[in-house]
Amino acid sequence: MRTRFMARIFTTAAFALVLVMSSFAMISPSYADETTMATGEGQVRIQGERVRYRTEAGDTVITNExxxxxxxIFSTAYFRTDVRDGHTRPITFVFNGGPGSSSVWLHLGLYGPKKIVVPSDAENPGAAPYDFRDNPHSLLDVSDLVFIDPVGTGFSRAVGEGRNSDFWGVQKDARVLAEFIRQFVTKHNRWNSPKYLSGESYGTARVGALLAELQHGWGSMTFNGVHLISSIVDFQTTRVTEGNDMPYIMYLPTYAATAWYHDALPNRPDELEPFLDEVRQFALEEYSVALLQGSRISPEAHARVVEKLHQYTGLSTSYIEQTRLRIVPHRFFRELLRDRGQVVGRLDSRFIGIESDDAGERPIADPSAYGIDGAYTAAINYHLRNNLNVNRSDEYRILSGQVFAGWDWSLPRGQQQGFHNLAPHFAVTQQRNKDFRIFIANGYYDAATPFFATEHSFSNYGMDTDRVVMKYYESGHMMYIHHPSLEQLSQDLRAFYRGE
Structure with a gap:
């Protein structure tokens, strides 16, 4: 019996290895076809210390079998030069999300040696010229940095035999970026460096998919840790679809924080965090049970839940009754401040906007998105040409709706229905790598990737919570645009690099 069982394991493992080897053969390394990298040098004062660095920006060509x-794949790398042994220095691979976003936000908002400064308190920065300066909170003092633009974003694109559809999908995207990382690590002799992945928004799901590609097979590349900025790794927690009650539960604390910020609560408490603890408890206990009960709930219990939702969200009891206790995110953004003629932001619910239609069901646009796009677009185009010596006339795609619309959300073989859930990949990585740690940054006012959903994802699947660092900031999806949050986040990340 044992022999048969072991034989079955060997057969399965061997078959898996064949699949992996044939899969990776399709995008084998080839440096002969790489284009010339633009290089440069610079210096910046970080945390009061002068840091010298060199830059490398350009394309890496991926080939088929x-x-x-x-x-x-276009990338921008920064290497600190005033250190002795750069080959064993930490290196962090950074990307944003979307899908369809370039890496500009983390590049010029948090990690890089240059940053774009936008108003800290949810104000529109207007038009150029913008405040683009050295970043005293850059992480370059503690880690070399590589910013990656996925295919269809930045200057990255399908070429030759490749098609966009070959790279626009959860597994497809992870596979080609994993190959880029392997090539980069090999070319720059960084196999013995402590390695980190950093993603924001969908980029955090990409981190999970990359861990599966890079660390869960034979001949794997191990990572010391990951940074998850505004995490979404289990899409059931936020996808509003018929029969899925998870988002209503997971969004409730974010609704409460938003209403608290805008002074829209009937009885606003003085402090946010104790209030959110109360809302969390209600969401996990009374509210989730009420949704599960449906029409079986007693009239008394139903009335209690409606009143609590009114107290926690600021929405009227009559409106909550109409929703059947299920408050859809885009409706909340429109409904909360309707009597003031305002809508709240999705990426950052501190932002407010004024629209032409006060009777709409949802906001026409996200005021927290159009409030900062122009500044970041101007900054990256200036930075590429004036600091990184990248002189090319094609468009650097900040965001691509084409990528988002063309994304392949099909599930892996054997998982025929349900939602993408990358959370188990983090637990498996912990189990197979004793040094692997997870840093998670949450914005209280992030209504795109709610913090309560992240808490749920990293409290399950056998996750070792002793190796999960969970931090919170009084900002939104891109918490680093809020100056106090940026300062605190940079300190928290430095502590994480130190193993604290």
């Missing part, structure tokens, strides 16, 4: 180019 026949050596034909299929994708060109």
């Amino acid at each position: 026949d050596g034909q180019p299929i994708a060109s």
Whole structure:
């Protein structure tokens, strides 16, 4: 019996290895076809210390098994030069999300040696010229940095035999970016460096998919840790679909924080965090049970839940009755401040906007998105040409709706229905790598990736919570645009690099 069982394991493992080897053969390394990298030098004062660095920005060509180019991945790398042994210095691979976003936000908002400064308190920065300066909170003092633009964003694109559809999907995207990381690590002799992945928003799901690609097979690349900025790794927690009650539970603390910030609560408490603890408890206990009961709930219990939702969200009891206790996110953004003629932001619910239609069901646009896009677009285009020596006329795509619309959300083989859930990959990585740690940054006013959903995802699947660092900031999805949050986040990340 034992022999048969072991044989079955060997057969399965061997078959898996064949699949992995054949899969990776399709995008084998080839440096001969790489384009020339633009290089430069610079210095910046970080935490009061002068840091010298060199830059490398350009394309890395990925080829198929026949050596034909299929994708060109644009990256920007910063290497600290005033250190002795750069080959064993930490290196962090950074990307944003979307899907369809370039890495500009984390590049010029948090990690890089230059940053764009936008108003801290949810105000519109207006038009150029913008405040673009050295970043005293950059993480370059503690880690070399590589900013990656996925295919269809930045300057990255499908080339030759490649098609966009080959790279626009959860597994497809992870596979080509994993190959880029392998090539980069090999080319720059960084196999013995402590390695980190950093993603924001969908980029946190990408981190999970990359861990599965890079660390869960034979001949794997191990990572010391990951940074998850505004995390979404289990899509059931936020996808509003018929029959899925999870989002209503997971969004409730974010609704409460938003209403608290805008002084829209009937009885606003003085302090936010104790209030949110109360809302969390209600969401997990009384509210979740009420949704599960449906029409079986007693009239008394129903009335209690309606009143609590009114107290916690600021929405009227009559409106809550109409929702059947299920408050849809985009409706909340429109409804909360309707009597003031305002809508609240999704990426950062501190932002407010004024629209032409006060009777709409949802906001026409996200005021927290159009409030900062212009500044970041101007900054990256200036930085590329004036600091990184990248002189090219094609468009650097900050965001691509084409990528988002064309994304392949199909589930892996054997998982025929349900939602993408990358959370188990983090637990498996912990189990197989004793040094692997997870840092998670949450914005209280992030209504795109609610913090309560993240708490749920990293409290399950056998996750070792002793190796999960969970931090909170009084800002939104991009908490680093809030100056006090940026300062605190940079300190928290430094502590994480130190193993604290």
